[in-house]
Amino acid sequence: xxxxxxxxxxxxxxxxxxxxxxxxxxxxxxxxxxxxxxxxxxxxxxxxxxxxxxxxxxxxxxxxxxxxxxxxxxxxxxxxxxxxxxxxxxxxxxxxxxxxxxxxxxxxxxxxxxxxxxxxxxxxxxxxxxxxxxxxxxxxxxxxxxxxxxxxxxxxxxxxxxxxxxxxxxxxxxxxxxxxxxxxxxxxxxxxxxxxxxxxxxxxxxxxxxxxxxxxxxxxxxxxxxxxxxxxxxxxxxxxxxxxxxxxxxxxxxxxxxxxxxxxxxxxxxxxxxxxxxxxxxxxxxxxxxxxxxxxxxxxxxxxxxxxxxxxxxxxxxxxxxxxxxxxxxxxxxxxxxxxxxxxxxxxxxxxxxxxxxxxxxx
Amino acid sequence: xxxxxxxxxxxxxxxxxxxxxxxxxxxxxxxxxxxxxxxxxxxxxxxxxxxxxxxxxxxxxxxxxxxxxxxxxxxxxxxxxxxxxxxxxxxxxxxxxxxxxxxxxxxxxxxxxxxxxxxxxxxxxxxxxxxxxxxxxxxxxxxxxxxxxxxxxxxxxxxxxxxxxxxxxxxxxxxxxxxxxxxxxxxxxxxxxxxxxxxxxxxxxxxxxxxxxxxxxxxxxxxxxxxxxxxxxxxxxxxxxxxxxxxxxxxxxxxxxxxxxxxxxxxxxxxxxxxxxxxxxxxxxxxxxxxxxxxxxxxxxxxxxxxxxxxxxxxxxxxxxxxxxxxxxxxxxxxxxxxxxxxxxxxxxxxxxxxxxxxxxxx
Numbered sequence: 184x185x186x187x188x189x190x191x192x193x194x195x196x197x198x199x200x201x202x203x204x205x206x207x208x209x210x211x212x213x214x215x216x217x218x219x220x221x222x223x224x225x226x227x228x229x230x231x232x233x234x235x236x237x238x239x240x241x242x243x244x245x246x247x248x249x250x251x252x253x254x255x256x257x258x259x260x261x262x263x264x265x266x267x268x269x270x271x272x273x274x275x276x277x278x279x280x281x282x283x284x285x286x287x288x289x290x291x292x293x294x295x296x297x298x299x300x301x302x303x304x305x306x307x308x309x310x311x312x313x314x315x316x317x318x319x320x321x322x323x324x325x326x327x328x329x330x331x332x333x334x335x336x337x338x339x340x341x342x343x344x345x346x347x348x349x350x351x352x353x354x355x356x357x358x359x360x361x362x363x364x365x366x367x368x369x370x371x372x373x374x375x376x377x378x379x380x381x382x383x384x385x386x387x388x389x390x391x392x393x394x395x396x397x398x399x400x401x402x403x404x405x406x407x408x409x410x411x412x413x414x415x416x417x418x419x420x421x422x423x424x425x426x427x428x429x430x431x432x433x434x435x436x437x438x439x440x441x442x443x444x445x446x447x448x449x450x451x452x453x454x455x456x457x458x459x460x461x462x463x464x465x466x467x468x469x470x471x472x473x474x475x476x477x478x479x480x481x482x483x484x485x486x487x488x489x490x491x492x493x494x495x496x497x498x499x500x501x502x503x504x505x506x507x508x509x510x511x512x513x514x515x516x517x518x519x520x521x522x523x524x525x526x527x528x529x530x531x532x533x534x535x536x537x538x539x540x541x542x543x544x545x546x
Numbered sequence: 547x548x549x550x551x552x553x554x555x556x557x558x559x560x561x562x563x564x565x566x567x568x569x570x571x572x573x574x575x576x577x578x579x580x581x582x583x584x585x586x587x588x589x590x591x592x593x594x595x596x597x598x599x600x601x602x603x604x605x606x607x608x609x610x611x612x613x614x615x616x617x618x619x620x621x622x623x624x625x626x627x628x629x630x631x632x633x634x635x636x637x638x639x640x641x642x643x644x645x646x647x648x649x650x651x652x653x654x655x656x657x658x659x660x661x662x663x664x665x666x667x668x669x670x671x672x673x674x675x676x677x678x679x680x681x682x683x684x685x686x687x688x689x690x691x692x693x694x695x696x697x698x699x700x701x702x703x704x705x706x707x708x709x710x711x712x713x714x715x716x717x718x719x720x721x722x723x724x725x726x727x728x729x730x731x732x733x734x735x736x737x738x739x740x741x742x743x744x745x746x747x748x749x750x751x752x753x754x755x756x757x758x759x760x761x762x763x764x765x766x767x768x769x770x771x772x773x774x775x776x777x778x779x780x781x782x783x784x785x786x787x788x789x790x791x792x793x794x795x796x797x798x799x800x801x802x803x804x805x806x807x808x809x810x811x812x813x814x815x816x817x818x819x820x821x822x823x824x825x826x827x828x829x830x831x832x833x834x835x836x837x838x839x840x841x842x843x844x845x846x847x848x849x850x851x852x853x854x855x856x857x858x859x860x861x862x863x864x865x866x867x868x869x870x871x872x873x874x875x876x877x878x879x880x881x882x883x884x885x886x887x888x889x890x891x892x893x894x895x896x897x898x899x900x901x902x903x904x905x906x907x908x909x
Contacts, residue, residue, distance in 0.1 A: 191636055198877040198888075206892040237600055239615045241648045246620045248611050252602045257609050259624070261644065263651020273554055273650055274882045279875050281624065285604045287636055288626020297877050301885055333886035337894075357883060364886050367894060512642050514561040514660050519637045520720060522664055523696035523727050525561075529569045531700075531730060 191513035193281070196294040196497060200506055205298065208500075211341040214334075216500075217306040218342055220492040225310075228462040230254065231488060235442035238419075243267060245419055251487035257283040260296055260490040264419060266393050275330065275393055276300065282494040292498045293510060296490060301331055303493040304485055305338035307438075308413045312343055312387055314464050315436060315471050315479040316411035320386035321346045326378050326400055327392035327416055328352035328361040335389050335415070336361070340370055343387075347371035351381040379405050390424045392416040402426035408476040417448040418484040425480070427451050433478040436461050436471075438486035447482040458482070554876035556644070559657040559860060563869055568661065571863075574704040577697075579863075580669040581705055583855040588673075591825040593617065594851060598805035601782075606630060608782055614850035620646040623659055623853040627782060629756050638693065638756055639663065645857040655861045656873060659853060664694055666856040667848055668701035670801075671776045675706055675750055677827050678799060678834050678842040679774035683749030684709045689741050689763055690755035690779055691715035691724040698752050698778070699724070703733055706750075710734035714744040742768050753787045755779040765789035771839040780811040781847040788843070790814050796841040799824050799834075801849035810845040821845070 196204075205213050224231075236249040244265030251258055260280035268275050278296035283289060312320070323345045325332050329352070339345035348370050352358045362372055375381035382388050382405045390400050393416060401412065401424060412433075417423040425448040435458045437443040449456055461481070463469035472479045501507045514525050559567075568576050587594075599612040607628030614621055623643035631638050641659035646652060675683070686708045688695050692715070702708035711733055715721045725735055738744035745751050745768045753763050756779060764775065764787060775796075780787040788811040798821045800806040812819055824844070826832035835842045864870045877888050 191640055195873075197874040199874055202877065202888055202890075206890045209895055210889065210893045232602055234600065237597065237611070237613055239595055239613060239620055239648075241615070241617070243649050244651055246613075246615070246646060246648070246651050248600070248613055248622060250600055250602060250611055252604070252609070254604070257602055259611060261622070261646075261653070263646075265649075265651045268650055269882045271650065272882055273652060274876070274879060274885065277554055277651060277653070277876045279653070283609060283624075283626075285602075285609070286606050286628075287631050287634065288607055288609050288628045288640060289636060290624070290640075290642070293875075295875055295877070298885065298888070329883055330885040333884075360881070360884050360887075364884070367891075510558075511560040511562055512656075512658055513637070513640045514565065514658070516637060518723070519632045519635055520692055521696075521723050521727070522637065522661065522693040524723075525565055525661070526573065527565075527569045528730075530573045532572055 191289045191515070192509040192511055193290040193293045194498065194501055194507045195510040196292065196501055196507045198295040198297060201295050201298050201497070204500065204506055210337055213302055214306050214309070214338050214341055216496055217303050217493060218310050220496045221303070221307055221310050221489060222465065224488055224492045225462045225465050233439060233487070235439070235445060236487060249487035249490055251491050252285060255285055256491070256495065257285050258487070258491040258494045260487065262296070262300060280490050280494055282498050290512065292494060293512070294494060294497050296493070299493050299497065301334040303489045304331060304415065305334035306342070307489050308335055308389065308415060308481070308483060309338040309342035311436065311461055311481040311483065312339065312411055312413055314461065315481060316343070316387050317409055317475055320411065322349065322385050323387040323389055324349045324381040324385035326351050326381060326388065326390045328357040329391065329393050331391050331415065332361055333364045335391055336365055336370060337368065339387065340368060345387065347373065349373045349375050349381040349385055351375045351378050382406065385410065387411045387413060389413040390416050392424055398424055399426045400424040401429055403428035403432060406478055408478065410478050412478065412480045413483065414448055414480065415483050417482070418446050420445060420450060423448045423451060429480060433480050434459065435480045435482055436464065437482050438484065442486065443482055443484050446484045449482055554652045554878070555872040556653040556656045556875055557861065557864060557870045558873040559655065559864055559870045561658040561660060564658050564661050564860070567863065567869055573700055576665055577669050577672070577701045577704055579859055580666050580856060581673050583859045584666070584670055584673050584852060585828065587851055587855045588825045588828050596802060596850070598802070598808060599850060612850035612853055614854050615648060618648055619854070619858065620648050621850070621854040621857045623850065625659070625663060643853050643857050645861050653875065655857060656875070657857060657860050659856070662856050662860065664697040666852045667694060667778065668697035669705070670852050671698055671752065671778060671844070671846060672701040672705035674799065674824055674844040674846065675702065675774055675776055677824065678844060679706070679750050680772055680838055683774065685712065685748050686750040686752055687712045687744040687748035689714050689744060689751065689753045691720040692754065692756050694754045694778065695724055696727050698754055699728055699733060700731065702750065703731060708750065710736065712736045712738050712744040712748055714738045714741050745769065748773065750774045750776060752776040753779050755787055761787055762789045763787040764792055766791035766795060769841055771841065773841050775841065775843045776846065777811055777843065778846050781809050783808060783813060786811045786814060793843060796843050797822065798843045798845055799827065800845050801847065805849060806845055806847050809847045812845055
């Protein structure tokens with residue numbers, strides 16, 4: 184049987200192609216589309232074959248693989264985290280991923296995921312905040328003004344109605360970059376001199392710092408009743424942002440408990456520290472915030488399901504818009520049982536002239 | 547600091563490019579080069595950060611990720627196993643992989659690994675046999691004559707001096723294909739009517755069958771003293787080729803014990819069934835065969851280290867020969883802390899005209 188065209192030639196979306204797609208759609212539309220996909224996929228949580236991501240640590244950072252599958256599709260993301268990279272002109276986080284067909288194992292899509300990870304992380308934060316924060320939230324503190332912070336700002340503006348940001352970073356140049364990037368956004372921007380100052384009067388506090396260390400960016404004495412904490416930067420063993428008292432006294436929500444216990448801010452807590460998985464709140468199976476005084480904590484680390492949603496969104500959009508090109512990553516065989524047959528005769532040339540084989544049938 | 551050129555643009559080797567490279571080098575040279583790399587890497591076993599591969603099973607087959615790293619490099623392979631694929635004109639096994647830099651997490655190489663997996667599996671089988679089989683081995687039984695069998699035949703010819711093959715497959719068309727492909731190889735080919743017949747008089751018995759079931763291709767009563775069993779096809783939970791008595795009465799050698807206990811033929815045996823890791827024999831830390839009468843068993847499942855060796859060999863060869871092209875998989879940023887900055891102004895357009903932000907410094 185002849186395979187359908189491109190059966191094993193994945194579509195390829197380069198970083199420039201995805202950037203172009205975002206420009207064409209508008210970042211607000213992309214964030215909205217992603218958030219919708221995330222919600223739909225989180226609502227069918229039990230249909231997924233899940234595992235914690237698979238890390239490889241070194242003194243410089245971490246490289247991770249994040250696989251997940253449902254009955255139809257498989258996806259994985261490759262992503263690194265190397266805080267020292269910016270000194271060499273490289274990004275701290277670089278990512279790409281693959282969507283594949285469960286029925287055949289054929290890769291359907293290879294895509295850049297550096298830009299897309301920033302978008303999906305922000306869309307996920309917004310989805311969690313839409314579920315957990317007070318609906319009237321309008322002011323957000325943004326602690327850590329690096330590469331991911333711009334996307335958080337835009338997602339909370341477009342998906343939650345945040346109107347004002349209170350910014351702080353230990354590096355004033357990072358805040359300067361963020362202010363510059365948001366200059367036409369319509370957001371009211373306030374540059375603060377400390378985390379404590381930035382947090383004052385905020386409805387939502389987003390922490391998105393990058394240092395790979397046990398840091399205490401936020402402690403309970405800085406917080407006010409009713410705030411929602413969106414803790415994005417503590418996402419690796421040995422990398423935390425919240426003081427234990429922030430976690431101890433408030434309800435904590437996570438993506439996938441087995442992974443967050445290792446990587447999230449709750450890595451500081453005992454193995455039986457109570458948490459609620461966000462999908463349970465989305466599905467109405469667990470309560471979110473109790474009342475307007477509750478301080479809610481989303482201990483976000485990034486879960487493979489979010490990349491699955493993003494890859495499917497990219498794939499559907501690319502097919503609909505005719506984006507990308509096919510990649511000859513898999514040999515196209517006339518006879519799939521004859522892999523060697525795709526090599527020309529030259530491959531078999533040896534220094535000795537070939538001897539005719541004595542082919543005989545066993546007696 | 548300006549990053550070096552191509553710092554985050556991996557080299558891309560397509561399936562046609564790798565096929566062309568094999569044709570130019572000759573398959574014998576490629577197999578020899580791979581075998582040499584495998585031996586060197588297995589000899590530095592303790593330098594690697596290892597884990598069992600990460601599978602995702604479905605009713606149709608399996609998709610696996612196989613990561614591994616040393617201090618300098620990280621690699622992973624994506625590979626599937628879908629026995630029903632050939633009915634749709636697709637390969638049972640398709641693969642690709644990535645080599646990356648541990649210091650920065652940047653991907654260095656994205657390569658096809660379908661052809662390469664066939665080569666490295668055969669080179670690995672030959673390395674194990676060179677270590678475990680009787681040196682005077684000249685006749686090999688080849689049970690299962692599918693896509694991988696051709697590569698096994700050529701590896702054993704070129705790396706071990708095998709001169710004659712005794713072939714059997716339940717599908718005569720598969721054997722026909724193999725005989726055709728090897729017609730100029732100089733190998734003496736004997737087509738047999740059963741496994742039992744094929745095994746008779748063989749110095750080495752290679753089993754490389756593909757059905758995903760608990761099969762008994764080979765049982766102890768078929769074997770003769772001094773034979774080496776190269777069991778390649780039993781490589782997945784629920785997929786075995788050897789009867790328990792083949793394993794019980796003979797020394798069994800494996801690649802990486804934690805993975806082989808789950809996937810290899812020894813999945814049938816108790817968790818404490820004694821095995822020897824091949825690297826121990828290569829390093830002179832454990833005995834191989836006792837004497838010319840010993841039946842040795844290599845329970846091969848394929849280990850991530852082998853793809854690491856293959857990817858490094860491909861990468862070095864491609865750089866030396868100028869093969870492949872650069873892939874813009876990662877955004878090239880002027881300022882790595884400013885990911886959003888790679889998007890044009892169009893991305894921020896909204897239906898509302900942008901409002902000038904009220905930028906003020908906190909009191």
